[in-house]
Amino acid sequence: MNRDPLAPFEPTPREPFDLARSGHLFRRAGFGGSLADRERAVREGPAKTLERLTGRGPGERVDEFEDLPIVKDDGGASLRAYRIWRMLAGRHRLQERMSHLLHDWFATSLVKVGQLGAMSRQLRLFDQLGLGRFDELLLALCQDPAMIRWLDNDSNVAGRPNENLARELFELFALGRGQGYTEHDIQEAARALTGWTVKDQRFRVEHRRHDDGTKQILGARGAFDGEDLVRITAERPESARFVARKLLAFFVHPEPADDEIEALAARYRAFGRDLGATLRVLLTSRLFFSERAYRSRIKDPVDLVVGTVRNLGATASPMDLGSEALGMGLGIGEPPSVEGWAQERAWLTSATWLRRANFAGRLAQGAFHCDPAPRAVLDGGTPTERAEHAVALLLDSRIGEPSRARLDAFLRTPAAHDDAALLHAVMLLPEAQLL
């Protein structure tokens, strides 16, 4: 028997590619999708569906969107709206997902960067390079003006090194805390990055301020600069495992097992650190479609607001959804620290649960310029039939026994005749918080 967790998923009568697995694929790789799209996926199978979600036809641009048009300082509202708009409407679903992951991975905040344009350009970098080679992405980030300001590399100069970017490059971006590097490696890496600064809002190397002496970094020795540093770092076996763990934790399961990490790290190395190719294997694997992965994560606020609207087959105001997510604790463009957002269970507290519950209620009433209005989505029938439809729209037609019993009890009350209340009820079931 094949024990490779990344072996391709083959649907069987016992493990069909049904509405649940299709919904899982759409949530994890595409911020949800309309019931029609998810039903078509069931007919077409996982491989064809992933092709549609990554759907880059011949000649199509990598990034189909124009840049953020708004430049005035509005506290980040336009940036949030722009990103949400892409997540709602973009055709390259996986690319939007990847950018969402990378914003947390390389968490940079407008609060310190100060410039909306620079912040937006960093996020566009994710759109353009997020499914390419990891070392190229890493290099682009070390040369990204927002990142340089965020981690103070503009004050990292020969003779007076500032370790901030070097430290986070190892700890949070490419290797992982304590994974095969020392404090001395950080100090030497900081020297390699000296002189990498920002001038006129663009990346620039100030050769006068670059320390061109010999450095010893991660066992290698030479007169390294930032490009060498990134190459040396990305080639480390620890980095392959770190990247594999990040991808697994986001796309599959928050606590990946060692053999899963090793298996994915091996694929990643074999693909020359190509993130897109690595992900295609992961997203069609048995592991991805396993029970272990299904609803194993807590939705983050963006998963919740964008995914719910998309699953209803609707659109809504990106501005409104951006501020709703902010109220639930995820302000796009302003992660709380370089560590990114505290994920999984940390998203859910009584206060944020109330926010989520109130979002659901207002959305069901048609707030946030939701179009079509959710209550118009349930097309007639008995309360039980309409409840089944709502569970198909929002919860993959699959809920546990306790939720089933609660919904049945709700259906016996007069409130069940109100479509908005019925949709609200389905969104208040615990499964609605799971990704």
Place this chain on the structure above:
Amino acid sequence: MTTRRTFLGSAAAVPAAAALRLPLRWLPDGDDRALVVVELEGGNDGLNTLIPLEDERWAKARPSLAGVRRGARRLPGSDFALHASLERLSARFERGHAAAVHGVGYTPPDRSHFKSRDIWHTADPDLERASTSSTGWLGRAADQLARQGAAVPGLAVGSLRVPLALRGHEVVVPALASLEDYVLHVSATSERPLRALAGSDDPSVAGLEDLNAFVDSVAQSALSSEQQLRDALARYRPHAEFDGDAFGRAMQLASRVLVSGFGTRLIHVSLGGFDTHANQAPTHAALLAQLDRGLGALLDDLEAHRKLDSTAILVHSEFGRRVAENGSHGTDHGAAAPVFVAGGAVRAGLHGEVPNLDDLDDGDVRATTDFRSVYADLLGFLGVEADAVLRPTEGLPERIGLFATR
């Protein structure tokens, strides 16, 4: 390090009245002793907060940052001064309501924000990695208080999320960003069925490892505390002026919760921005002033509501900063630093051994007091069993004596 001797810094710095003073009312109706933890995120520069005025090694290591000596507020009878921004805290020292402990940290130090913060939050210096299942010291204290019958023993105030410190085994501690948000909005006709559906307590559901059960436990905690909290807070009238910014509002909300008699005994508030790698002086001065206004208003409000003696406030950060300033007029991540404790019952003045700036750990201040010693004193003040909270492997850390023994 737990065996290292800790002692009162300077006898003269401890006003006799405060040291001998007995709290007026510790156990009124219920036990209302409470702890507010104010966390300075990013690594506060302890050396420029509690300034070793006479230490030339300090001044030499910080050619541009030693300017903070100007206007610094000397603590009577000591060689130390508070940063000029800490006006109200300095007055509280003089009135016998505030103390500082020198050189608080752990060995060996970790200079990562996140690792170090996790160590402070979990009270576990050997922490391998923060996993989603780990718990914090305040959370474990909340577990104990819940067993004694406290409905909402802990709150993360001013934040949408609960810090690791407040995560318990048994209790889901809520976060309270603002009061207005803490309401479930549903129409009158669907209110009862929707509340029943969302807050259903199904005994057949397994433990919290199950994600559905976890979501349900959060929903129940939200629905049961929502009404109760709003009722309690409606009774509050402020007696101090708080800033209108996020930190000021959080401190006021903390005060409201404490004086309303809601029964919350552990509160966590954060103030961010202390990661001052570049051009530190103006940023640090503004941050400390913001801290001072929030802290000052909280102490005034508690005092006016006769809650000062039953409340302790801890101000700490995940680490201090390197002794020598860097090339950008800032400071890099360091190790040990002073913490501050305020309240009516605290033994005011300076505690602990002053770190020796000739004996540094890779350029950083060595810890002279185990941070768990501070925790142990605070837990003692709260009447919470320190052993169960701190889970010591080699005996409880030595106490400092921050509070007069009862």
